Amino acid sequence: MITYRQRHKKKNFKPTKDNTLINIDYLIINLEGNPFGDFPETSNFKLQYYDYGTKIFASRSDLYFKNEKIGTLQHSPRSAILDVNFAQLQFENHLFYTLSHIDLKNLLVDFLEQTNYLFKAINRLDICIDKNDKNHNYRNIYDNIINGSYLISGRPKNLQSYFETYKGKSILNGFQIGKRTSDKIIRVYNKTLSLQLTEKPYINDFFQNNGIKNENVWRFEYQLNSAFFRHLKEIGQTSKEVVQDMTWGIFNKSTLFELLKIATKGFFELHENTGKSQINKEKKIELFDFDIMRNQVTKQVTIIKKLKKGLVSSLTIKKRLAKSLFREYYANEQDISYIVALNLLLEDKDYVTDKKLKVWFLNKMNFYLHEFRQNEKIQKYFYTELFQEHCNFFMDTIFTKYVPILQNYEPS
Structure with missing residues (x-):
């Protein structure tokens, strides 16, 4: 005593x-997705691979954004116990003091979109x-x-x-x-x-x-x-x-x-x-x-915004579907029949950024075209003006079909 x-x-x-x-001082996140290769030359991201991995992962590389190192990416687990699609990203310490949290979030969103990885969980925070x-x-x-x-x-x-x-x-x-x-x-x-x-x-x-x-x-x-x-x-x-x-x-x-x-x-x-x-x-x-x-x-109230279970995964499915429709549109001589389904899909909301998926897609188009040509060997010429005309035609169709209905609508 x-x-x-x-x-x-x-x-x-x-x-x-x-x-x-x-503030955050250290962050490692768990990812899920196919083992990633290299970014296209047009990307702001690039990877610098190590000659060796770690005890857990066979592949390890430094991740750069605009020539600034922002983290370390590890994938391809050595153990059969771990899922082959399991990966981890560790952020560089200086980012938490030089970027706002929203800027860091947007950086992560951009990385996930270009790699098709899914942010699954936190390993350490x-x-x-x-x-x-x-x-x-x-x-x-x-x-x-x-x-x-x-x-x-x-x-x-x-x-x-x-x-x-x-x-x-x-x-x-x-x-x-x-x-x-x-x-x-x-x-x-x-x-x-x-x-x-x-x-x-x-x-x-x-x-x-x-x-x-x-x-x-x-x-x-x-x-x-x-x-x-x-x-x-x-x-x-x-x-x-x-x-x-x-x-x-x-x-x-x-x-x-x-x-x-x-x-x-x-x-x-x-x-x-x-x-x-x-x-x-x-x-x-x-x-x-x-x-x-x-x-x-902060001036924010103590409320943690809840994303319903399944929304993030369904968002990933929608993005993959949009990519598939765009691939078919490109591979089939820019057939307008694919545009209707694509644009309807892009009108949906991105739950992460609170913007329409159209904003995400327009930023991804060039990366997808590069991937189709380099990785999938689809050698087609893409007519940008024709694509724009098709999109405008889609919007005209929507207005022609629905605006008269809205004008004649009288609330009961």
Whole structure:
């Protein structure tokens, strides 16, 4: 039991209301699709292959967008246990600090469209909270846990400390709760010191652009592994909604808030130790006020938009059907009979971008034509003006058929 002297000697936790930053710091996603070859020359993407793969994947390559490395793509699993269409994409760290979440999402959408991969699940997601520690609260958390002043609720957990050498001296730079096999790991460390040891100018710029002075900035880093997201399926309807939108939802700050709250509850909840019989009866130490943080970071409400199960897969089917119709149109001397079905399909909505599929298709046409000629050896001349006339004819047909009906319609 903590002694009277220890209890009154400890420093009380005093939360501050300074700026708080929340961001993604690490992301690996699981993909599904046929093993990918090379992008056409007209694409902004390109792959630079390694001579060797990994223990899990036979193929590994660096992914570039406009000559900037944006990630590492791995596919063709070595083990027969894994599906042959299983692949993974790991994003480069700098993207999370130099691109907005919506820009990063659009970049991923573009990549998926050009490769026909499907975004299936999250393999690992790290969410970080950065905050100035003016009152030296965060450095003292570890000492207060070790000496018994603070209690951690929940099941027994693995606790490790991190020390760094700075100017020849050993300095406590943080601690970790959880181990490699855990479904989640939380790391707390001095990010200012870490950036002095390993320079990352883009993070310094990120701090400066968002009103945080890089002095004694501490980071709370939540590593959420694939098991964490699988577990969400078992804890109620709300969490199921989170899982169903976990793919595209992670590019929404509101979703990141919900994940932080879920990961904190029962795992990283601190209480003062006054000697009571149960931890839950002790006063809780609020490390963060999520409501204040939400107001600082985003104006969006705490609602996770739900995409009904099957919508994303049905969208993929529609895109593949559109590609097939366009192939037949091209291979059959631009037969107008295929245009009606194609244009009807392209009037549908893309649930990812909230735009008509026509916008997606117009950006894909040149890639498809290149694929038909290079990969499928369909050597036909494509008359762009004829294609436009056929599309205009389709629209004229629609107006001729339906506009008179709408004009003569009288509500009952």
